[in-house]
Amino acid sequence: MITRRHMIAGLGSAAVIGLAGRTMAATRHNIGAMRLTSLSDGHLVLPGEFAFDGLPQDELRAVLSRYDISPDELQPPCNVTLLRDDDRTVLFDAGAGAGFMPSAGALSDSLDAVGVAPEEITHVVFTHCHPDHLWGVLDEFDDVMFPDATYMMGTIEWDYWRDPATVDAIDPARAAFAVGAARRLDAIEERIHLFRDGEEILPGVAAVASYGHTPGHMSFELRSGTESMLIGGDAIGNHHVAFARPGWPHGADQDTALGAQTRSRLLDRLVQDQITLLGFHLPGGGLGRVERDGSAYRFVTEDM
Template identity: 65%
Template sequence: MTIDRRQLLAGMGGAAILGLPLRSPAATSATIGTHEVLSVSDGNLVLPGAFFFDGLPQDEVDSILTPLNISKNQLEPPCNVTLVRHENRVILFDAGSGDGFMPSAGDLVDSLDAVGVAPEDVTHLVFTHGHPDHLWGVLDDFDDPVFADAEHMIGQTEWTYWTDPNTVSTIGDARAAFAVGAARRLEIIAERMTFFDDGEEILPGIMAHASFGHTPGHMAFEVRSGSNALLIGGDAIGNHHIAFARPDWASGSDQDPDLAAKTRARLLDKLVNEDIALLGFHLPDGGVGRVERKDSSYRFVAEDL
């Protein structure tokens, strides 16, 4: 696999890209065989630190966060949406937030434009899961599909969960709006949707990996060509600090914290043992990098080649 950071050429509509290293929200790319993988920004979230750190041993939390210069009070995780170009396909993994979730997010359409991709160019829209920052951008202000020409794809388990009318009453008060928002959007795009299960090759060279826990049917995706591979991780590994240093700790960001911790440990182990790169939705520097292991902990190393 080769990874580079490329500067967009001003004044050329984003279509021409120079081979110059630069950290940019829409400039991180990787090549896996004939698949070109780009990380494009949907902006960032703004979350209270308590969302991640309440209930954890605070002294150990401090020892993890301080070297990374991360505040316990407020976090602003990036939202890295994955775009894959392969043959005649333009594949988008997740739809971002749209303008209905947080004012700091919802930049996806502009970021796609910066790399020369219009919404009508997208041939396949694949969802990792149904949380707002991954799903709500599927509709515009008039409730019309943003990616109107794309085949929409989601794991069967995730679809069943968010379209179940009982979900809103069982998900908990803090996430009830997530359930209402997901159900409404999925109903509108239902006729466009196709479904897949764990282990299926959903498109050539792209396999679905069940990574349940963050949501009941969360999916990650392995892009592979021979021995070269990259995992589109969604939120299965949801940050570059606690999730790597103590993957066994439960996280308030996960709907099933215990299952999510087991999934996280399994994926981190797989990424190290099989030398697979990672593109994480909320990881820094565009989210593309490698996982390194030290004893029972890990660390994320952004690639910049």
């Protein structure tokens, strides 16, 4: 399929698309025959109040100071997971694309850096439909970015963002999320495969309900023999407060109470079962393990 994106790319170095000059570091890990690469889609720039509004400020500052995090501004990384084996080339989430935030949308460059063309992607599996996870399915010309892929999403998430009533029912600050999601889901409707909690959606990949951040947010457990990994999306949304105070509400969650319950449940399971975590907004490419820290937890990045 020849698209406008291909035509521009064919013009050569005079037309440079993406975030020029950025180095795209890749973090790698294997689960049996599944070769996993965490790719950078850049980072977000968010006001601290977006995540921390309403929290006990003195205790919050004490937690953040341990990690040298400002309470005024957050710059979380965006980690898109690439899975390759003999038969599949799978993306977990599609990044932000060109239309969301200038500091994000670098996935195309990161894929190029590891030698993967958009046409080679066989599946795109979504954790949820927020802009930094979904909007990259369309390129800057509104062509489908991964033209030969099957798109996979949990049924609850799909139904929520496809519902015309969502744009009016959602928090007004997120209304643009709903409009943008609906347009992109329309574009992939003919190639969507829906699934439910607990299903093995691909060989060795099972859906794990992690509702709260969005109504139908899904994580994914990858397993081969005794090895396992959880691709956590935004269910555990940062490496500081989410681990030190998992029961606190997080402003990025649409249902803050359910999000806190889900976060605590996942953290406990990751420790108990010694499952590696790859989180979308966690440092070090998002790859690490969870350890107990008294009555709380801490995230320990892998030494790759």
